Amino acid sequence: MSKVLMKGNEAVAEAAIRAGCRLYFAYPITPQSELIEYMAKMMPKVGGTFIQAESEVAAINMVYGAAGAGKRVMTSSSSPGISLKMEGISYCAGAQLPAVIVNVQRGGPGLGDIQPAQADYFQATKGGGHGDYRLIVLAPSTVQEFADMAADALDLAYKYRNPVMILSDGMLGQMMEPVEFRPAKTEEEVQELAKQHENWCICPNEDGVNRHHHEINSLEIDPLVLEKHVNNLFVKYAEIEQHEVRCEEYNINGDNEILCVAFGTASRIVKSAINDLKTEGKSVGLIRPITLWPYPYECVARALHKNVRQVYVFELNKGQMLDDVKIAVAGRCDVKFWGKVGGIIFTPGEIKEKLLECF
Amino acid sequence: METIASRPLSLTKTPFHYCPGCLHGVAHRLIAEAVDENGLRNVMTGIAPVGCSVFAYKFFDFDMAEAAHGRAPAVATGIKRARPEMHVFTYQGDGDLAAIGTAEIIHAANRGEHISVFFVNNAIYGMTGGQMAPTTLPEMKTTTSPYGRKVDDMGHPIRMCELMATLVAPYYIERVSLLSPADIIKAKKAVAKAIKYNKEERGFTFVEIISTCPTNWGIDPIKARDWAKDNMLPFFKPNCFRDRGEGVE
């Protein structure tokens, strides 16, 4: 397939449909509205379901129902709406439901603004909803990657029966870049995907009255049973930590004097600064976490080559990823942070200036 | 020997955990009988609420989902849209449906989702120990209206059927009660009609069931029924508000 020029919000929607998502429930919010509008336009054409829900709360609970029925389903929103989805996300995690949630982040807290931000890192990776649970969190940095992650997120969600969040931002949602889509699943393949889950999901009881009824549930009133359930969730999370960590290494080598860590939109700007410094003979490497949970601690630790004298974390927030980098660095090097907030994006020049201060 | 009554297949053998005199069990049984009678057991899904009937998923013997407090109509929407071949109902209390879940019920009804809603109104929050509900009657004492519900301050009770009847989409809306054997027979007819319409994919069906909560009202079960007849029914009048199958608008 040839490349097409598309906005991130539309590309992720198109890619989700191609990956077999036939149900989408959401509530409008800037800067993700192109996503819901694209779904409204395209879902009827593929015989899928689109509902503009009465709220993000309702949307995530529709997702809970559809995922409980074993079908590929997605919802999306931006920061304030994601806060409303947190109750439902916790229920999905508890009931082990495979849901995909796209967050096109904007500035906060509160109503904040509608410009790009990365200020929902804590919410996405450290809980957000109540209880002991984990979300798989994917952070794209290009429109292409945003689109590819729709399919990856659906696959991961169903592989582990766990909610997956794609943590993008208003910049990735709004900007246009060339994308090449993966081939679309056929209708037979989509049907087949749902069939794989009929041993646990809500579905017609083909075996007649003999099959035990299926329950979609996160309630275990007996503390000993709940303890076992949560422990089982963490066995699953350990498996995810073992197999699903992803990161990009950019210009990582033995000459690095500074190691940067940045994800998503921030990482693109850091890359520009690194390229610029390279022409001046200064070696800076970048670790770009692609999975924010599970976090690529080992990738960061491995990249601490002997010449590195500064680790520098750049984010479009007040340093929400900083603690994770410090855990990875484990005191072997000083770790600095610089970021911008309010939906303001730093420039390559600003990053370069910060890095030059360390040489 | 001829069996003239037995446990519906759609109920598991798990004993109900309800308090003595509670009518949730009766409501469960009416639904289970209707599911059996319509031959829907293999394609039925119920959504349990948060409330005293939170464990309904243990009592109904077909696929069940347990929803967050008030969200059952949204969960039902997701299931029905994902698997139109399934028949879906929610079972909800008054706190669940008429307070925290008001948005979800109104909008599921307004979209005319092909689901049935069984709304058990006992004028109180049973599970959490007797707090005020949106359906608590004026001057009624609860643990959070210890001096009685003062309507100037706490609002008037909400009549959900009347509210639902302002919407265009719902196909069937009826209020019944479980306060006497005759009432239970009427309630059975309404529940059966909702399930039949559900089977026939007619649209959104809503049955409000007036019930009691002897434990949290602090009166014995027989007196609770009398109290409900004298106090609840004049405010929550049993009535068929809409039945498009019978031309009632």
Ligand SMILES: Cc1ncc(C[n+]2csc(CCOP(=O)(O)OP(=O)(O)O)c2C)c(N)n1
């Ligand atoms: C989000 C949330 N808020 C509050 C509760 C606590 N809670 C559990 S049941 C309930 C009231 C249920 O009352 P009702 O719907 O009238 O049902 P009943 O117990 O009377 O059958 C409340 C407030 C909860 N579980 N979740």
